[in-house]
Amino acid sequence: MDINTIIQILDSAVRLMTPLLLACLAGLYSERSGVFDIGLEGKMLMAAFSAASVAALTGSVWLGLLAAIAGSLLMSLVHGLASITFRGNQLISGVAINFLASGLTVLLGQKIFALGGRTPSLTGGGRFDTITLPFADTLRDVPVIGPVYADLISGHSILVYVAFLCVPLTWWLLFRTRFGLRLRAVGENPASVDTAGVSVTRLRYTAVGICGVLCGLAGAYLSTGLGAGFVKEMTAGRGFIALAALIFAKWRPWGALYATFLFGLLEAIANRYPNIEIGPLTIPSMFMNALPYIITVIILAGFVGRAVPPRAGGEPYVKER
Amino acid sequence: MDKMPRWADLILTPLISLLLAFAISALVILAIGENPWEALKTMVTGALGSSYGWGFTLYYTTNFIFTGLAVAVAYHASMFNIGGEGQAGLGGLGGAMVCLFIPWPHWSLALLGAMAGAALFGAAWAFIPAILQAKRGSHIVITTIMFNFIAAALLNWALVNKLRPVGSMDPASANFPKATHLPKITDIFAAFGVEWGTHTPVNVTFLIALLACVAVWLLIWRTKLGYEIRALGRSETAARYAGISPVRIIVITMLISGALAGLMAINNVMGEAERLILNNVEGAGFIGIAVALMGRNHPVGVVLAALLFGFLYQGGGELALWTSIPRELIIVIQALVILFTGALDNMVRAPLEAFFVARRKRSA
Numbered sequence: 001m002d003i004n005t006i007i008q009i010l011d012s013a014v015r016l017m018t019p020l021l022l023a024c025l026a027g028l029y030s031e032r033s034g035v036f037d038i039g040l041e042g043k044m045l046m047a048a049f050s051a052a053s054v055a056a057l058t059g060s061v062w063l064g065l066l067a068a069i070a071g072s073l074l075m076s077l078v079h080g081l082a083s084i085t086f087r088g089n090q091l092i093s094g095v096a097i098n099f100l101a102s103g104l105t106v107l108l109g110q111k112i113f114a115l116g117g118r119t120p121s122l123t124g125g126g127r128f129d130t131i132t133l134p135f136a137d138t139l140r141d142v143p144v145i146g147p148v149y150a151d152l153i154s155g156h157s158i159l160v161y162v163a164f165l166c167v168p169l170t171w172w173l174l175f176r177t178r179f180g181l182r183l184r185a186v187g188e189n190p191a192s193v194d195t196a197g198v199s200v201t202r203l204r205y206t207a208v209g210i211c212g213v214l215c216g217l218a219g220a221y222l223s224t225g226l227g228a229g230f231v232k233e234m235t236a237g238r239g240f241i242a243l244a245a246l247i248f249a250k251w252r253p254w255g256a257l258y259a260t261f262l263f264g265l266l267e268a269i270a271n272r273y274p275n276i277e278i279g280p281l282t283i284p285s286m287f288m289n290a291l292p293y294i295i296t297v298i299i300l301a302g303f304v305g306r307a308v309p310p311r312a313g314g315e316p317y318v319k320e321r
Numbered sequence: 322m323d324k325m326p327r328w329a330d331l332i333l334t335p336l337i338s339l340l341l342a343f344a345i346s347a348l349v350i351l352a353i354g355e356n357p358w359e360a361l362k363t364m365v366t367g368a369l370g371s372s373y374g375w376g377f378t379l380y381y382t383t384n385f386i387f388t389g390l391a392v393a394v395a396y397h398a399s400m401f402n403i404g405g406e407g408q409a410g411l412g413g414l415g416g417a418m419v420c421l422f423i424p425w426p427h428w429s430l431a432l433l434g435a436m437a438g439a440a441l442f443g444a445a446w447a448f449i450p451a452i453l454q455a456k457r458g459s460h461i462v463i464t465t466i467m468f469n470f471i472a473a474a475l476l477n478w479a480l481v482n483k484l485r486p487v488g489s490m491d492p493a494s495a496n497f498p499k500a501t502h503l504p505k506i507t508d509i510f511a512a513f514g515v516e517w518g519t520h521t522p523v524n525v526t527f528l529i530a531l532l533a534c535v536a537v538w539l540l541i542w543r544t545k546l547g548y549e550i551r552a553l554g555r556s557e558t559a560a561r562y563a564g565i566s567p568v569r570i571i572v573i574t575m576l577i578s579g580a581l582a583g584l585m586a587i588n589n590v591m592g593e594a595e596r597l598i599l600n601n602v603e604g605a606g607f608i609g610i611a612v613a614l615m616g617r618n619h620p621v622g623v624v625l626a627a628l629l630f631g632f633l634y635q636g637g638g639e640l641a642l643w644t645s646i647p648r649e650l651i652i653v654i655q656a657l658v659i660l661f662t663g664a665l666d667n668m669v670r671a672p673l674e675a676f677f678v679a680r681r682k683r684s685a
Contacts, residue, residue, distance in 0.1 A: 093664035103652030290474035
């Protein structure tokens with residue numbers, strides 16, 4: 001395996017990890033505030049559809065991005081209503097959101113475009129262009145650093161860079177600001193936050209809202225950056241992998257970066273080498289596809305360090321009277 | 322004292338939630354430019370208007386009874402088993418292996434054998450998440466979701482690399498031998514000299530599903546184990562204090578739940594397709610969630626809710642056939658039913674409770 005192959009695989013890993021990273025950070029905000037969200041998949045799917053349809057109709061990927069955020073936020077609002085205002089079961093609400101998105105996207109897609117749930121293929125301004133960073137071409141001939149800079153670091157769409165910037169931003173927001181302190185506290189012990197005179201409801205809605213925006217970015221990237229249009233069920237379990245990565249990351253932003261990179265890398269390797277041969281053993285592609293899920297179960301079982309979720313996660317907060 | 326009479330809690334609340342879900346579904350149909358009333362008529366005639374329609378409706382109902390019971394049993398121990406899809410898929414693998422590799426003399430024996438195989442594989446697939454929850458505290462919701470994906474990969478591998486007959490391109494097993502074919506309802510009626518409808522997939526498994534409902538009812542409300550399951554579901558601390566071992570109950574409950582989900586395969590793999598195909602479960606594992614929620618985790622409720630979803634499934638298929646409304650409409654309806662009867666339960670319940678409390682105060 002030469003350096004170019006490695007760079008190609010890493011480059012593909014970066015592309016594939018981007019939606020996972022955004023969704024994982026989305027889940028991070030929500031779950032840190034004490035609201036479990038297994039509806040990441042549905043929000044991403046809704047966003048992917050909204051982005052592709054608006055981009056196809058208007059020809060502007062930026063309007064598509066706005067639509068993606070709006071679509072995903074709408075789903076977040078439903079989740080918030082169910083799990084914060086009406087103190088319903090957050091898991092059931094998440095399941096409902098996944099189904100809602102899965103059905104609505106095809107229903108609306110068929111109504112608008114009559115292509116069996118797909119959107120038309122996006123071209124030109126309907127997609128996110130790749131950005132060539134300065135000096136990428138001049139540096140290309142420098143050994144090792146050149147190709148790494150020109151092919152791996154440069155040449156992605158803007159959402160990839162946004163996703164990576166979100167990691168330090170999230171870290172700073174959560175661990176260096178008053179808002180972050182309260183957000184973490186509300187996920188551990190909402191009563192204490194309430195006693196301090198801060199609204200639990202408002203904090204949780206804010207977190208669920210941020211989660212919606214990030215899932216919107218993730219979905220938009222899927223259909224307008226990674227792909228060129230929306231296809232039925234195009235998230236293909238990425239919301240659940242993001243959730244898995246969140247557990248792997250132990251609900252920390254930098255952990256999210258590493259965990260999603262690992263899962264992106266696994267996907268990239270599985271795409272490039274459908275069957276991996278190690279001596280007499282052939283590892284089938286199905287095993288590679290299932291690997292992120294298997295890793296997650298092993299982590300959940302506590303065999304590789306303990307993953308402790310926010311203590312108040314999944315519990316609706318009932319104010320004492 | 323309860324805030325609401327029992328009938329209001331058990332019947333009125335889910336009914337209003339259901340009506341809300343349907344009202345919004347009607348709005349969705351309007352929004353895609355179709356007539357909800359016409360759509361309803363197409364669905365009713367398509368699913369209930371003929372023996373053919375009933376045959377398909379009851380076939381789907383059978384699937385949903387099994388997955389609904391699976392979710393309901395786990396729910397009584399306050400566990401949310403989202404793994405029905407994977408457990409039913411693995412049940413299909415177990416049932417298929419029994420049908421393919423054992424030479425059965427008669428369908429009745431094959432049925433018993435396949436039931437054992439399907440239940441065993443389904444239970445085995447639920448066992449790992451169960452033991453991880455019980456012993457290591459891994460959240461059962463996440464592990465069962467992960468196990469759905471792992472099951473899909475495992476089935477894909479088994480079908481492509483192991484069970485696929487030589488020379489076939491389809492990722493599917495060979496056809497089951499003739500001796501394992503289950504009698505369809507039409508055949509059963511014919512045996513009694515009654516001619517009933519055209520050829521439809523509903524088969525003897527429907528009766529087994531009804532028996533399973535009785536068995537679950539007996540288990541939950543008439544046995545010591547059922548009492549322990551419900552006690553654990555109410556309060557783990559109290560159950561522990563009463564000498565009930567949470568580990569034991571969690572594992573046993575999930576084994577039963579997984580076995581019930583696995584048994585679904587008898588209907589769709591053995592009774593209908595008569596071979597194992599890719600994605601044979603077709604989302605029935607997830608519909609089980611809606612069925613259990615709507616049926617308030619009671620076997621009678623599960624049968625009624627399964628019938629409703631059987632109707633929606635068959636009616637939705639007819640809708641896709643005769644109108645321009647895609648099949649996915651049923652997924653939206655299903656989502657809304659889960660949302661309103663499950664997650665937004667308090668939205669309906671709170672005003673109802675207020676209403677009944679106010680009425681009692683007035684009459685007192």
